[in-house]
Amino acid sequence: MSLPTTAPVPVHSPSDSAAARATGLSKVYGEGETRVIALDSVSLEFGRGRFTAIMGPSGSGKSTLMHCMAGLDSVSAGSARIGDTELSSLNDRQLTRLRRDSIGFVFQAFNLLPTLTALENITLPMAIAGRRPDQRWLDTVVGTVGLSGRLNHRPAQLSGGQQQRVAVARALASRPEIIFADEPTGNLDSRSGSEVLGFLRDSVRELGRTVVMVTHDPAAAAYADRVVFVADGRLTDELIAPTAESVLDRMRQFDAKGRTS
Numbered sequence: 001m002s003l004p005t006t007a008p009v010p011v012h013s014p015s016d017s018a019a020a021r022a023t024g025l026s027k028v029y030g031e032g033e034t035r036v037i038a039l040d041s042v043s044l045e046f047g048r049g050r051f052t053a054i055m056g057p058s059g060s061g062k063s064t065l066m067h068c069m070a071g072l073d074s075v076s077a078g079s080a081r082i083g084d085t086e087l088s089s090l091n092d093r094q095l096t097r098l099r100r101d102s103i104g105f106v107f108q109a110f111n112l113l114p115t116l117t118a119l120e121n122i123t124l125p126m127a128i129a130g131r132r133p134d135q136r137w138l139d140t141v142v143g144t145v146g147l148s149g150r151l152n153h154r155p156a157q158l159s160g161g162q163q164q165r166v167a168v169a170r171a172l173a174s175r176p177e178i179i180f181a182d183e184p185t186g187n188l189d190s191r192s193g194s195e196v197l198g199f200l201r202d203s204v205r206e207l208g209r210t211v212v213m214v215t216h217d218p219a220a221a222a223y224a225d226r227v228v229f230v231a232d233g234r235l236t237d238e239l240i241a242p243t244a245e246s247v248l249d250r251m252r253q254f255d256a257k258g259r260t261s
């Protein structure tokens with residue numbers, strides 16, 4: 001019997017513990033006339049090994065929620081935790097280390113460096129941190145992302161969907177506890193969008209990661225295990241095992257309520 005050179009990464013089953021948790025989380029920007037309550041005492045958990053979508057109107061606080069929970073922005077009140085770590089208890093160095101080791105972030109713009117190859121982009125954050133990537137994990141990520149034949153291409157030689165998959169692979173490379181993706185398919189056509197969404201879902205199902213994704217698209221939200229709805233800085237609703245139809249239905253109900261209230 002011949003053994004595979006790289007043992008398969010075990011399939012993880014979702015557990016009940018939270019990968020990230022917000023408790024009474026509030027975020028206020030500005031003062032006086034320009035004061036905006038972007039988040040108003042939000043409490044929620046992102047279950048480990050789950051794929052959660054966040055939806056809500058423009059300006060409702062979705063990006064702010066992700067930034068506060070990923071330690072990219074400070075909170076005004078309440079708490080944000082990654083695993084068991086309370087972010088406000090960390091000093092700048094500890095926070096930088098936590099962000100580097102435990103959190104991946106994917107933005108709407110791919111933010112790849114044009115002069116580096118796909119593989120160099122994927123491993124750049126680890127190179128900056130002076131850390132050697134776990135080769136078995138990296139192979140698994142690159143295999144899952146479906147870019148094995150494209151690793152030596154530069155971003156300009158890749159389609160939008162491929163570039164965003166490189167960005168997702170980069171977010172996964174350090175094997176973070178949780179990946180936050182803010183409208184990762186916002187700049188993509190529907191086919192490239194499906195590629196990226198499929199990969200995010202595989203990151204959860206096959207690689208055991210936790211993914212939180214902001215989207216405006218009911219079809220994209222349907223890739224998630226759960227959708228939470230945000231309006232005016234508050235959680236308003238959630239759907240488990242969403243379909244594009246059930247998400248669209250819920251959005252129509254909000255619109256109807258908005259018109260009558």
Ligand SMILES: Nc1ncnc2c1ncn2[C@@H]1O[C@H](COP(=O)(O)OP(=O)(O)OP(=O)(O)O)[C@@H](O)[C@H]1O
Pocket residue numbers: 029030036037038056057058059060061062063064065
């Ligand atoms: N740095 C900032 N300074 C001041 N106000 C801000 C800042 N960032 C966000 N806001 C305000 O906070 C509120 C929530 O913004 P946020 O970016 O979280 O919305 P969003 O739900 O992500 O919207 P979109 O769907 O358009 O991306 C908005 O009223 C916005 O104007």
Ligand SMILES: [Mg+2]
Pocket residue numbers: 062063064182
């Ligand atoms: Mg936003």
